[in-house]
Amino acid sequence: MATPAAITVAITGSIPTKADNPAVPVTPEEQVVSAVEAIDAGATIVHVHVRDDQQRPSSDVDRYRTVYDGIKRERPDAIVQLSTGGRGRSPDERFSCLEVRPEMASLSTGSVNFATSVYENPPQLVEQQAARMLDLDIKPEIEIFDFAMLYSCVELLKRGLLAPPPHVQLVMGIKNTLPPKESILDFFLSELRELIPDATWTCAATGRFQLEANRWALRRGGHVRTGLEDNIYYEKGRLAQSNAELVARLADLCAEYDRYPASPAETRQLLHLNQTTESATTY
Numbered sequence: 488m489a490t491p492a493a494i495t496v497a498i499t500g501s502i503p504t505k506a507d508n509p510a511v512p513v514t515p516e517e518q519v520v521s522a523v524e525a526i527d528a529g530a531t532i533v534h535v536h537v538r539d540d541q542q543r544p545s546s547d548v549d550r551y552r553t554v555y556d557g558i559k560r561e562r563p564d565a566i567v568q569l570s571t572g573g574r575g576r577s578p579d580e581r582f583s584c585l586e587v588r589p590e591m592a593s594l595s596t597g598s599v600n601f602a603t604s605v606y607e608n609p610p611q612l613v614e615q616q617a618a619r620m621l622d623l624d625i626k627p628e629i630e631i632f633d634f635a636m637l638y639s640c641v642e643l644l645k646r647g648l649l650a651p652p653p654h655v656q657l658v659m660g661i662k663n664t665l666p667p668k669e670s671i672l673d674f675f676l677s678e679l680r681e682l683i684p685d686a687t688w689t690c691a692a693t694g695r696f697q698l699e700a701n702r703w704a705l706r707r708g709g710h711v712r713t714g715l716e717d718n719i720y721y722e723k724g725r726l727a728q729s730n731a732e733l734v735a736r737l738a739d740l741c742a743e744y745d746r747y748p749a750s751p752a753e754t755r756q757l758l759h760l761n762q763t764t765e766s767a768t769t770y
């Protein structure tokens with residue numbers, strides 16, 4: 488029997504600009520339009536970064552709120568996940584978007600080198616922000632850019648700083664982090680199943696490996712992510728026309744693996760959103 492796969496669309500990110508692909512949505516208005524199209528094509532989770540007027544990464548709470556409210560106004564059922572990601576902004580700024588009280592937000596549980604910078608997440612910051620998300624009933628998506636982050640996630644669970652079961656995302660392909668390899672996903676899953684057996688997971692990869700990683704995850708029962716944040720091409724030599732175009736292809740791909748795009752209600756149930764859950768597992 489086919490099983491549901493939650494499709495996340497990462498609409499903008501910190502890096503691509505309109506010079507790279509004119510379809511990258513950068514103003515709040517463009518972001519809402521792009522998110523709605525992607526939702527209508529099959530995405531249930533919209534991962535949002537905001538930009539300033541020069542297309543640089545921003546943490547402006549008002550912008551976050553405008554995009555959040557705009558998406559929820561057009562598609563009330565959609566799950567909006569705000570990014571607390573870095574790229575040169577201070578931790579206070581990065582986490583200010585939690586004030587918007589999104590249903591989900593990203594949380595990386597460790598530090599890592601990116602292409603030209605350190606993505607800095609010291610232990611105190613991670614603990615403090617995990618506790619804050621718990622307080623505000625915001626479901627973190629634990630971002631795993633390196634394996635230590637998985638073990639740190641287990642520690643947070645043991646200390647009651649994450650509500651079980653967590654949702655984790657393995658991200659591969661960012662320069663200086665884990666390369667996009669199927670064997671790495673398999674090692675990640677073997678550790679995840681041993682340490683946090685009831686965790687839900689998504690696998691994401693960048694560039695030309697985005698679609699490959701979608702296949703790897705669908706085959707293994709995981710959830711999937713696409714979007715212009717991670718990849719601006721539809722195929723070699725041809726830019727994607729929109730986030731929706733990437734989502735539509737992924738939604739179609741699900742059937743090849745006996746999966747289908749999860750509805751918002753199914754996604755909430757699968758990822759234990761807005762539910763007080765008692766985990767049977769002792770971490």
Ligand code: MG
Binds near residue numbers: 501570572
């Ligand atoms: Mg992101």
